Amino acid sequence: MDLAPKQSESENLSILKSTAEQRLKVFMQDVTGRALVMMESATQGQHGIAMDLVQEAFISLHKSYAEKSTTEWYPLFYTILNHKLQDWRRKEARRAQPFSFFKKINLDDDDIELNEIVDENTLNPFDFLDQAVTAEEIQDAIGQLPVRQQQAFMLRAWEGFDTHTTAEIMQCSEGSVKTHYHRAIQGLRTSLAHLNPYGGGSSE
Incomplete structure (x- = not known):
């Protein structure tokens, strides 16, 4: 009879969550610098906006794809970041052209x-x-x-x-x-x- 204590399901989930967070931390250290350069260029040097876009992309990545491998994270992260950037560009275009919601904006x-x-x-x-x-x-x-x-x-x-x-x-x-x-x-x-x-x- 196995008398060793069994790990509860909640404990297992906690370990998995901790592992994913550790991987995300290492992943962020690897790509943050390059991603910020990309977003700063795309937003014409607006560092605060660039930081927000990168952070939002990391949050979305962890929320939706924590179970994916680190290798899979790279294209997923940049896909999410591209979506965030395009959304921001559309909002900026509409702000500059108040009636642009009546027509498709070509960015x-x-x-x-x-x-x-x-x-x-x-x-x-x-x-x-x-x-x-x-x-x-x-x-x-x-x-x-x-x-x-x-x-x-x-x-x-x-x-x-x-x-x-x-x-x-x-x-x-x-x-x-x-x-x-x-x-x-x-x-x-x-x-x-x-x-x-x-x-x-x-x-x-």
């Missing part, structure tokens, strides 16, 4: 896909420069891009997601991701060309 000014773009390999943000530049200079250059180009570049180049996963996160076609990413690289090369006297701007 993206570069959604036309370019045909026959070859999917470019994921770049390290520093790879297209022959000399080191500061993270602030790269962030400033990213902030000058349209928001969807920012997202495509940072999800692919900084987070390392492939085109398919990036498209799922951004809720657009893979062709759109290729277009946004291609234009982002061209825009960054142009913006940072003065820091790279040997590159001669775009390699296109």
Whole structure:
């Protein structure tokens, strides 16, 4: 006869909850910095708004997907964060245009896909420069891009997601991701060309 005390169901749930919270803490430490950079660029440097969006995404992730593996959390988190960002952008657009609720708001000014773009390999943000530049200079250059180009570049180049996963996160076609990413690289090369006297701007 087993005389060892049995763990109650509530104790088991408490352990599982504690484990999920510990994993979330480590996960947050890993992605918070990059997510904040992305949101600050997308909100034109509004640090408070960026913090709120990132925190809300973490809360939603833990609330709805605590049982998922840490690996699964990465695309889920950025999908949630993208939803939060788009909701915020829509509210800002309606605030700027009080009667915009009567029509659909197009938040993206570069959604036309370019045909026959070859999917470019994921770049390290520093790879297209022959000399080191500061993270602030790269962030400033990213902030000058349209928001969807920012997202495509940072999800692919900084987070390392492939085109398919990036498209799922951004809720657009893979062709759109290729277009946004291609234009982002061209825009960054142009913006940072003065820091790279040997590159001669775009390699296109």
